[in-house]
Amino acid sequence: MIYYFSGTGNSLHVARQFADRLCEQLSPIVNPVLTHDKSIGLVFPVYSWGIPSVVDNFIRRFFQSAEVRSETPPAYVYALMTCGDDVGYADRVLDNALLSASGRKFDAVFSVQMPNTYVCLPGFDVDSDELCKAKLNRVQARVSEIAELVAARRKDVRRLKRGIFPFAKTYVVRPLFNRFLVTDKYFHVDASKCVSCGRCRKSCPVGNILLIPTTGGQGAEVKEVPKWMSHCSGCLACYHSCPHHAINFGNMTAAKGQYSIMKQLHG
Ligand SMILES: Cc1cc2nc3c(=O)[nH]c(=O)nc-3n(C[C@H](O)[C@H](O)[C@H](O)COP(=O)(O)O)c2cc1C
Numbered sequence: 502m503i504y505y506f507s508g509t510g511n512s513l514h515v516a517r518q519f520a521d522r523l524c525e526q527l528s529p530i531v532n533p534v535l536t537h538d539k540s541i542g543l544v545f546p547v548y549s550w551g552i553p554s555v556v557d558n559f560i561r562r563f564f565q566s567a568e569v570r571s572e573t574p575p576a577y578v579y580a581l582m583t584c585g586d587d588v589g590y591a592d593r594v595l596d597n598a599l600l601s602a603s604g605r606k607f608d609a610v611f612s613v614q615m616p617n618t619y620v621c622l623p624g625f626d627v628d629s630d631e632l633c634k635a636k637l638n639r640v641q642a643r644v645s646e647i648a649e650l651v652a653a654r655r656k657d658v659r660r661l662k663r664g665i666f667p668f669a670k671t672y673v674v675r676p677l678f679n680r681f682l683v684t685d686k687y688f689h690v691d692a693s694k695c696v697s698c699g700r701c702r703k704s705c706p707v708g709n710i711l712l713i714p715t716t717g718g719q720g721a722e723v724k725e726v727p728k729w730m731s732h733c734s735g736c737l738a739c740y741h742s743c744p745h746h747a748i749n750f751g752n753m754t755a756a757k758g759q760y761s762i763m764k765q766l767h768g
Pocket residue numbers: 506507508509510511512513545546547548549550551583584585586587588615616617618619735736737
């Protein structure tokens with residue numbers, strides 16, 4: 502079984518290709534189908550040179566369960582992390598989650614470079630169309646390479662793009678990022694641009710968005726706009742999926758681009 506988490510579709514795209522190659526089944530990490538397979542794969546995005554809290558929680562719950570712990574021989578456990586650029590020491594964060602749940606590390610961890618989706622700080626924006634296409638064109642070859650290693654149950658494998666200053670990124674920047682920037686309190690919607698299409702609500706992988714009626718004042722039409730419910734995973738799916746760029750994160754994203762994997766793949 503391959504468990505995936507994906508905000509904007511990159512990790513789901515990789516997970517689907519990978520599952521096809523290995524004839525494996527896919528399950529979301531949110532509301533997972535729990536099985537006791539001999540091989541357990543995780544596919545998810547890197548967040549701030551670490552792992553999303555949804556993935557951390559899943560690992561702790563899933564691998565702590567008595568049935569998974571008592572499996573003999575233990576299942577082969579591996580992960581594919583998608584990233585815009587590099588992963589720092591995200592694999593160590595991942596290993597630590599598994600170590601505390603079941604006293605072991607991942608057998609193999611890989612990174613797959615995909616179009617960048619992080620836009621909420623100065624200097625970060627979506628990739629150009631050319632760069633998106635170049636990254637997406639490389640996915641199939643990379644997935645095949647990884648599938649061969651996984652099919653052969655290769656152990657102690659770390660095939661990752663760590664980038665420069667991995668320690669500082671994972672152990673200095675990440676804790677600050679998690680503390681101050683993984684929050685939905687800075688999301689806001691421009692009600693004059695919102696068309697109540699509900700794409701933001703549908704795209705949210707953790708069900709953190711409700712649509713609530715609002716009126717722009719006396720006589721103005723009543724429309725439904727998003728309200729964020731404080732259990733955000735930080736994936737930015739709501740921001741990227743809005744067809745009118747009506748959703749922004751503080752004042753950081755008004756001039757930033759939006760990413761759609763569907764547009765990049767199918768024009
Ligand atoms: C909150 C957040 C943090 C991110 N941090 C990193 C990072 O540390 N390194 C990196 O290379 N890409 C980073 N990215 C980019 C994503 O990892 C990358 O675009 C990923 O493929 C998105 O996957 P998804 O479409 O399945 O959500 C980040 C994206 C978000 C939304």
